[in-house]
Amino acid sequence: MEHIISLTLENKFGSLSRVAGLFSGRGFNIESLSVxxxxxxxxxxxxxxxxxxxxxxxxxxxxxxxxxxxxxxxxISENEFVERETALIKVHTRPEDRAEALRIADIFRASVLDxxxxxxxxxxxxxxxxxxxxxQLLQPLGIKxxxxxxxxxxxxxxxxxxxxxPRPLAKAN
Amino acid sequence: xQLTGAEIFLESLKREGVDTLFALPGGxxxxxxxxxxxxxxxxxxxxxxxxxxxxxxxxxxxxxxKPGVCLITSGPGMTNVITALADAYMDSVPMVxxxxxxxxxxxxxxxxxxxxxxxxxxxxxxxxxxxKDVNDLAQTIKEAFYLASTGRPGPVLVDIPKDISxxxxxxxxxxxxxxxxxxxxxxxxxxxxxQAADAIMKSKRPILYIGxxxxxxxxxxxxxxxxxxxxxxxxxxxxxxxxFPGNHPLSLGMLGMHGTYVANMAMHYSDLVIAVGARFDDxxxxxxxxxxxxxxxxxxxxxxxxxxxNIHVDIPIVGDCKRVLIELxxxxxxxxxxxxxxxxxxxxxxxxxxxxxxxxxxxQEPEAQxxxxxxINRLYELTADRDPIVSTDVGQHQMWAAQYxxxxxxxxxxxxxxxxxxxFGFPAAMGAQAAFPGRLVLCIAGDGSIQMNTQELATAVIxxxxxxxxxxxxxxxxxxxQWQDLFYEGRYSCSQLGNVPDFVKLAEAYGAxxxxxxxxxxxxxxxxxxxxxxxxxxxDVPVYQYExxxxxxxxxxxxxxxxxxxxxxxxxxxxxxxQASQAGSDTVLTA
Numbered sequence: 130m131e132h133i134i135s136l137t138l139e140n141k142f143g144s145l146s147r148v149a150g151l152f153s154g155r156g157f158n159i160e161s162l163s164v165x166x167x168x169x170x171x172x173x174x175x176x177x178x179x180x181x182x183x184x185x186x187x188x189x190x191x192x193x194x195x196x197x198x199x200x201x202x203x204x205i206s207e208n209e210f211v212e213r214e215t216a217l218i219k220v221h222t223r224p225e226d227r228a229e230a231l232r233i234a235d236i237f238r239a240s241v242l243d244x245x246x247x248x249x250x251x252x253x254x255x256x257x258x259x260x261x262x263x264x265q266l267l268q269p270l271g272i273k274x275x276x277x278x279x280x281x282x283x284x285x286x287x288x289x290x291x292x293x294x295p296r297p298l299a300k301a302n
Numbered sequence: 303x304q305l306t307g308a309e310i311f312l313e314s315l316k317r318e319g320v321d322t323l324f325a326l327p328g329g330x331x332x333x334x335x336x337x338x339x340x341x342x343x344x345x346x347x348x349x350x351x352x353x354x355x356x357x358x359x360x361x362x363x364x365x366x367x368k369p370g371v372c373l374i375t376s377g378p379g380m381t382n383v384i385t386a387l388a389d390a391y392m393d394s395v396p397m398v399x400x401x402x403x404x405x406x407x408x409x410x411x412x413x414x415x416x417x418x419x420x421x422x423x424x425x426x427x428x429x430x431x432x433x434k435d436v437n438d439l440a441q442t443i444k445e446a447f448y449l450a451s452t453g454r455p456g457p458v459l460v461d462i463p464k465d466i467s468x469x470x471x472x473x474x475x476x477x478x479x480x481x482x483x484x485x486x487x488x489x490x491x492x493x494x495x496x497q498a499a500d501a502i503m504k505s506k507r508p509i510l511y512i513g514x515x516x517x518x519x520x521x522x523x524x525x526x527x528x529x530x531x532x533x534x535x536x537x538x539x540x541x542x543x544x545x546f547p548g549n550h551p552l553s554l555g556m557l558g559m560h561g562t563y564v565a566n567m568a569m570h571y572s573d574l575v576i577a578v579g580a581r582f583d584d585x586x587x588x589x590x591x592x593x594x595x596x597x598x599x600x601x602x603x604x605x606x607x608x609x610x611x612n613i614h615v616d617i618p619i620v621g622d623c624k625r626v627l628i629e630l631x632x633x634x635x636x637x638x639x640x641x642x643x644x645x646x647x648x649x650x651x652x653x654x655x656x657x658x659x660x661x662x663x664x665x666q667e668p669e670a671q672x673x674x675x676x677x678i679n680r681l682y683e684l685t686a687d688r689d690p691i692v693s694t695d696v697g698q699h700q701m702w703a704a705q706y707x708x709x710x711x712x713x714x715x716x717x718x719x720x721x722x723x724x725x726f727g728f729p730a731a732m733g734a735q736a737a738f739p740g741r742l743v744l745c746i747a748g749d750g751s752i753q754m755n756t757q758e759l760a761t762a763v764i765x766x767x768x769x770x771x772x773x774x775x776x777x778x779x780x781x782x783x784q785w786q787d788l789f790y791e792g793r794y795s796c797s798q799l800g801n802v803p804d805f806v807k808l809a810e811a812y813g814a815x816x817x818x819x820x821x822x823x824x825x826x827x828x829x830x831x832x833x834x835x836x837x838x839x840x841x842d843v844p845v846y847q848y849e850x851x852x853x854x855x856x857x858x859x860x861x862x863x864x865x866x867x868x869x870x871x872x873x874x875x876x877x878x879x880x881q882a883s884q885a886g887s888d889t890v891l892t893a
Contacts, residue, residue, distance in 0.1 A: 138483070139483060142432070143420060143430075143432075146421070150425055154425050184610065187610060188607065191607040191609075194606065195606070195607050196483070197428070197429045197449065197481060197484045198483055200483045
């Protein structure tokens with residue numbers, strides 16, 4: 130099963146290779162990986178999409194925790210979360226296809242970043258299904274280049290607190 | 303105080319209490335060696351190969367429980383020490399390795415003797431550092447020792463570029479360190495420990511399965527108290543030997559692929575396995591699907607990744623073995639009612655029956671060639687009162703040593719378990735001897751293994767490390783030959799070594815003593831003679847070539863399906879009379 134793991138790690142030389150090396154050395158899957166610094170420049174956030182049965186995911190979590198540069202590990206996909214991925218798609222467009230390409234971009238609320246007589250560069254952001262869907266639709270036109278950021282995800286805040294809050298207020302009144 | 307990087311290195315090591323450094327110089331570490339030359343606090347032992355330096359540091363660490371320290375140069379120095387780092391990583395040996403590196407400005411330029419030291423060592427160290435500023439050096443060394451010796455111990459590499467060793471910086475040695483991504487759990491969950499105590503009280507057929515973690519954590523006394531209080535039998539892994547006395551009535555000996563019959567049967571038929579500091583290695587579990595089919599499993603380990611890695615665990619307890627056992631013993635002490643032996647009688651009757659059914663056995667005809675087991679058993683009996691430190695190489699001799707050498711004390715057994723590194727034994731013994739100059743240090747080696755590091759004879763002689771190396775000489779890679787006999791119809795592909803070198807002459811060439819024991823009647827006298835020499839000794843013992851190591855669980859087999867002797871259809875030459883066993887009859891040599 131697919132899992133999205135969120136890592137807080139030291140923003141140090143070699144940290145990325147320690148995490149990546151762990152996955153290759155122990156034969157775990159990485160479907161996508163993205164990493165960037167956080168508000169605290171000494172810390173990076175990494176989002177890893179991986180897959181495996183419960184036993185493998187348990188090992189992945191434990192092994193990641195064991196890496197000394199890793200500060201915190203959370204399996205985001207255990208609870209409610211939102212995820213996004215951005216893709217830049219350079220579509221080859223013959224004159225008769227240009228309108229169709231724009232129409233598809235419009236349907237997916239994607240934007241055109243660059244245009245040349247024979248191509249459009251389209252930016253799309255969404256969950257993984259949306260990104261895959263637009264790629265599928267654009268493919269018949271001819272995709273010249275495709276760059277994806279990999280998926281990033283963040284846990285949803287629990288909604289219960291918001292509902293519970295009015296109660297003490299009502300009491301006070 | 304302004305000091306050069308090399309001086310900071312020296313001062314930091316002193317503050318860590320380092321008394322011995324195993325080292326081999328090279329271009330980029332000359333500044334450090336120059337500083338070492340002008341001091342007397344740290345003994346610097348010059349080895350002949352970086353692998354030797356690494357294994358000596360391991361031997362030092364395994365015998366003392368303190369981190370072993372080695373210093374090597376860049377490039378080939380680094381690649382040579384990798385085997386020792388990987389070995390230490392597998393066996394959780396606390397070790398700090400300092401490597402030289404080309405100057406920071408040249409890193410990445412394929413400079414002379416440059417290697418990516420941190421990249422090379424990343425998968426085989428607990429952590430590694432590249433020092434890029436001399437002002438970070440002291441802090442880095444503090445962190446390296448802290449990481450190597452706490453939690454689950456392991457090797458740590460500190461890579462020091464040449465310019466860093468020459469630059470001047472402010473020396474301030476930190477008193478403590480805190481690393482935000484590293485917080486080992488030492489105290490086990492009280493709730494889980496209570497569950498474990500309940501399971502122990504309910505169990506009818508419990509077994510303690512102890513591993514190397516008991517050695518590292520210093521939990522021998524706690525294991526003893528637990529076992530005696532509850533009358534639970536004790537199985538030891540290869541790494542645990544000595545952590546519980548091998549001759550104790552509750553000891554069933556070593557378990558696993560070449561473990562005793564009773565140790566493996568006890569695991570297979572138990573209803574509760576209490577694993578302490580062990581990691582359910584494949585050499586212990588055999589076929590995982592049939593491992594301990596009727597048992598509940600309690601697993602105490604400081605490394606959470608060891609738990610449920612290979613085997614499903616019912617009661618996981620993450621923590622330091624010693625602390626968890628103290629807690630567990632406190633609960634049990636209040637619960638046990640004194641007649642544990644009585645309650646466990648049916649289990650012990652069964653264990654005794656297994657013990658008597660198939661004890662460790664070999665046959666030694668009085669006039670025939672020496673059997674390896676006989677030699678090792680006599681060596682054990684003749685040295686038992688001197689509490690020796692015993693190191694081994696890897697192979698048949700290692701398994702026989704594990705079976706017959708019933709060690710009484712922790713930190714007396716130096717062997718390469720996880721990585722199975724041939725060539726480990728001799729330098730490891732030297733490392734232990736450097737730590738304990740007055741103690742008897744034995745190395746049991748095979749003629750195949752010993753040849754992987756004989757160059758260290760020079761180090762042993764010059765540094766006056768009087769280790770006694772018993773070469774169990776069967777002119778074969780014996781374990782390879784055993785598998786070829788059992789599973790490859792006796793086709794000896796690349797397992798025959800011939801009757802070279804002459805180990806007596808080899809030792810003598812280096813200025814060490816050489817003795818040959820080739821008659822059964824000379825074994826005791828030969829051993830005594832070797833022990834009386836105050837120099838390093840190689841004792842060459844030509845043994846019966848075709849002896850196989852039993853019991854044996856064939857790879858992928860289940861624990862209760864052991865081979866106990868040669869299969870009846872196995873054809874191999876019989877043990878010959880001793881005269882015929884002299885070099886001349888060795889077909890391998892004369893062919």
